[in-house]
Amino acid sequence: MSLFRAIRLELCKNLTNIHRRCFSTKDIRNIGILAHIDAGKTTTTERMLFYSGKTRSLGEVHRGNTVTDYLTQERERGITICSSAVTFHWKDKKINLLDTPGHIDFTMEVEQSLYAVDGVVVVLDGTAGVEAQTMTVWSQAEKHRLPKISFVNKMDRPDADFDKCLIDLETKLDAKPISLQYPLKDSKGNLSIYDIIRLEHITWNAQSLGRVYESKPVTDENTLLELQDKRNALIDQLSGIDDNLADFVISNDGFDKVTNDLIYTALRQATCHQKVVPVMLGSAYKNVGVQPLMDAVIQYLPHPNERNQLYDCFEDDFVGKVFKIVHDKQRGPLTLVRILRGDLKKSMRLTSTRGQSEVVGKMYEPLADEYREIQAAQAGDVALCSGLKHTVTGDLLVTSTTSLKNAQKRLQKSLEKKTDVMANNVDDGDDEVHADLINEIFSLEPQIPDAVYFCSIEPPSSAYQNAMELALKQLQREDPSLRVSFDAVTGQTVLGGMGELHMDIIKSRILTEYKIEVDLGPLQIAYKETIENPAKTTLTMEKEIAGSKQSVTITLELVKDKKDIFSLDKSPENTNNLLAIRPRTLQVIRKGCISALERGPKVGGQVVETQIKLHNITIGRGTADSFIMAAAAQCIQKILTENGTRLLEPIMSIQIVVPNERTSGILADLGRRRATINDVMPKGDKNKLILVNAPLAELSNYSSILRTISSGTASMTMQPYGFTVMNTNDEETAIRRAQGFE
Numbered sequence: 001m002s003l004f005r006a007i008r009l010e011l012c013k014n015l016t017n018i019h020r021r022c023f024s025t026k027d028i029r030n031i032g033i034l035a036h037i038d039a040g041k042t043t044t045t046e047r048m049l050f051y052s053g054k055t056r057s058l059g060e061v062h063r064g065n066t067v068t069d070y071l072t073q074e075r076e077r078g079i080t081i082c083s084s085a086v087t088f089h090w091k092d093k094k095i096n097l098l099d100t101p102g103h104i105d106f107t108m109e110v111e112q113s114l115y116a117v118d119g120v121v122v123v124l125d126g127t128a129g130v131e132a133q134t135m136t137v138w139s140q141a142e143k144h145r146l147p148k149i150s151f152v153n154k155m156d157r158p159d160a161d162f163d164k165c166l167i168d169l170e171t172k173l174d175a176k177p178i179s180l181q182y183p184l185k186d187s188k189g190n191l192s193i194y195d196i197i198r199l200e201h202i203t204w205n206a207q208s209l210g211r212v213y214e215s216k217p218v219t220d221e222n223t224l225l226e227l228q229d230k231r232n233a234l235i236d237q238l239s240g241i242d243d244n245l246a247d248f249v250i251s252n253d254g255f256d257k258v259t260n261d262l263i264y265t266a267l268r269q270a271t272c273h274q275k276v277v278p279v280m281l282g283s284a285y286k287n288v289g290v291q292p293l294m295d296a297v298i299q300y301l302p303h304p305n306e307r308n309q310l311y312d313c314f315e316d317d318f319v320g321k322v323f324k325i326v327h328d329k330q331r332g333p334l335t336l337v338r339i340l341r342g343d344l345k346k347s348m349r350l351t352s353t354r355g356q357s358e359v360v361g362k363m364y365e366p367l368a369d370e371y372r373e374i375q376a377a378q379a380g381d382v383a384l385c386s387g388l389k390h391t392v393t394g395d396l397l398v399t400s401t402t403s404l405k406n407a408q409k410r411l412q413k414s415l416e417k418k419t420d421v422m423a424n425n426v427d428d429g430d431d432e433v434h435a436d437l438i439n440e441i442f443s444l445e446p447q448i449p450d451a452v453y454f455c456s457i458e459p460p461s462s463a464y465q466n467a468m469e470l471a472l473k474q475l476q477r478e479d480p481s482l483r484v485s486f487d488a489v490t491g492q493t494v495l496g497g498m499g500e501l502h503m504d505i506i507k508s509r510i511l512t513e514y515k516i517e518v519d520l521g522p523l524q525i526a527y528k529e530t531i532e533n534p535a536k537t538t539l540t541m542e543k544e545i546a547g548s549k550q551s552v553t554i555t556l557e558l559v560k561d562k563k564d565i566f567s568l569d570k571s572p573e574n575t576n577n578l579l580a581i582r583p584r585t586l587q588v589i590r591k592g593c594i595s596a597l598e599r600g601p602k603v604g605g606q607v608v609e610t611q612i613k614l615h616n617i618t619i620g621r622g623t624a625d626s627f628i629m630a631a632a633a634q635c636i637q638k639i640l641t642e643n644g645t646r647l648l649e650p651i652m653s654i655q656i657v658v659p660n661e662r663t664s665g666i667l668a669d670l671g672r673r674r675a676t677i678n679d680v681m682p683k684g685d686k687n688k689l690i691l692v693n694a695p696l697a698e699l700s701n702y703s704s705i706l707r708t709i710s711s712g713t714a715s716m717t718m719q720p721y722g723f724t725v726m727n728t729n730d731e732e733t734a735i736r737r738a739q740g741f742e
């Protein structure tokens with residue numbers, strides 16, 4: 001049988017398999033596809049879908065017809081905004097793949113998706129190597145302890161440099177890349193690939209859009225010698241990690257007798273244990289190299305059972321993680337769930353760890369914006385559910401509160417056992433590990449980054465206000481990093497988020513999905529405020545409303561505290577007064593006080609790290625709750641205005657990799673940006689890694705500035721770090737800017 005015919009038969013087999021549904025957990029791979037913006041994730045995913053038979057034509061980003069970039073905004077802008085899940089079958093295995101956004105504004109999306117996958121493919125642009133966002137997504141994948149494969153894409157381009165990408169992986173990401181392939185270009189620039197392990201040359205047939213490809217043993221003697229050297233280097237590198245392989249090499253006096261299967265086994269082990277990163281190459285756009293990448297996903301990345309057993313404490317009960325909520329035109333909101341334990345079935349009742357209980361409606365297998373109805377899905381798989389109206393991205397879903405409590409007990413017991421074993425071997429970090437583990441499993445709220453920018457949002461007329469609020473509520477369930485609040489002073493709805501693109505996308509999604517043409521105010525930095533010293537005041541408010549006398553005298557204090565937001569004064573002279581307050585009235589007072597902290601006096605920033613202490617209250621007979629609430633809020637506002645607040649500004653944590661000779665120039669520039677240099681350490685022989693914190697206000701367009709001052713040699717990654725108090729001078733500048741005077 002000719003090779004081409006064999007490949008066609010393989011393809012037909014794949015197409016037939018699409019309709020076969022029985023996969024054991026060992027046959028499932030859940031993978032994320034991560035990269036810097038524009039490296040080619042979406043193009044690579046499109047090829048995977050096409051070659052697996054899931055799509056009948058090739059989607060292209062520039063034509064706006066890709067499967068995974070299905071939002072109108074994604075198709076128009078040619079970028080991925082929402083991670084989307086697609087399922088396809090390859091060589092008798094089922095691959096659930098998540099295409100994730102590359103832009104920094106959507107880092108939270110990537111973070112949530114990583115809960116759902118067992119391994120990742122990190123796509124590099126072969127002409128750019130490791131870029132800023134590659135570093136961010138790489139460290140996110142490291143945090144989730146995910147095995148990785150790297151795919152060096154765009155190798156068709158004349159300026160692509162495969163060796164530089166390998167060096168970048170090593171020096172900028174501290175990875176141990178193992179190159180499994182090598183590129184070859186003919187005189188016309190057509191790309192083909194050498195397989196270093198099999199010593200073969202693979203070529204793709206352009207007319208068949210890369211569906212047909214051929215792998216032949218290398219016969220040219222010089223090339224063969226060169227490839228053999230690379231194969232030996234690969235075995236040498238691996239035997240430093242894998243004892244079995246090392247023993248074989250030693251007992252057989254060298255590399256010649258090492259079989260391909262021995263290499264594959266050692267590579268799989270080393271990849272699954274995150275000791276190495278297999279590196280593949282190709283050009284997704286020119287349809288070269290994608291099938292071997294799919295083979296590598298199956299061959300080297302773990303199946304769900306091989307990943308850590310964090311959820312064992314749930315035994316056979318169901319546990320799932322909500323990693324995305326998508327809005328389907330016909331079916332409404334659909335919840336994407338990664339099943340971590342047990343089976344998920346249609347009509348099952350589920351409880352979120354936040355206490356909401358609801359029933360799964362229909363279930364679907366995901367193909368971006370097309371779905372196939374299914375009845376159930378097993379542990380290790382992902383599924384889309386309708387009917388879950390209260391779940392939010394990041395929720396953990398369980399069968400019942402009892403199942404959750406039992407799991408907590410089991411986890412506690414196993415942790416105690418572990419602590420007993422370790423009792424004689426005290427480890428300071430142990431408590432932290434336990435706390436992390438418990439938090440990870442039972443986290444009630446997903447980790448949502450604080451908004452660093454905000455802007456007002458206005459409907460075209462007040463008739464649209466309710467519809468706009470509903471749209472925002474839905475978008476917030478999908479994307480918890482979007483904050484929505486109401487500013488009582490200006491009467492405006494305010495959006496908080498991660499950046500300009502983030503807000504822009506929200507605006508255009510409200511237009512395309514909800515048909516409301518909203519207006520966004522200018523984007524401003526989200527400063528917070530805090531008190532400097534404790535302060536106490538008494539306020540009396542009296543008024544006659546509709547013939548009824550309303551009166552409240554309230555004494556409140558603000559103190560610095562990061563934990564509790566509201567407390568009662570414990571001193572003996574106030575005990576009797578406070579004990580006499582009815583719980584419902586206490587709730588009203590609390591609500592009034594907290595609402596006043598939403599808007600500080602300086603720039604209207606949220607007042608944080610501040611505790612409200614109620615000392616005393618006298619309420620006149622017949623005084624309405626709303627009057628009590630207003631009195632409490634006014635008392636807090638009085639303290640804040642009289643005593644003043646300090647501004648806190650958002651700080652970004654930045655990691656910059658720069659060649660040694662450029663370091664001083666970058667440090668000097670950072671000095672002008674009020675940055676705090678935390679460390680400058682060697683990164684390989686030629687580079688330095690600069691760890692720095694700097695105020696967001698000083699980082700406008702910083703990645704392009706860095707590119708200019710380093711002549712394109714530096715790369716950086718940036719995440720929100722937190723908020724710090726500003727000094728008086730900087731504060732004045734910030735206030736002038738916030739008021740539009742600068």
Ligand SMILES: Nc1nc2c(ncn2[C@@H]2O[C@H](COP(=O)(O)OP(=O)(O)OP(=O)(O)O)[C@@H](O)[C@H]2O)c(=O)[nH]1
Nearest residue numbers: 037038039040041042043079080102154283284285
């Ligand atoms: N020359 C060349 N261009 C490519 C290749 N792969 C992708 N491109 C082009 O690069 C651009 C970005 O590709 P995408 O697939 O959208 O990249 P992405 O990583 O999904 O981008 P985001 O989702 O926005 O982060 C598009 O114009 C593609 O056509 C390739 O192998 N070679």
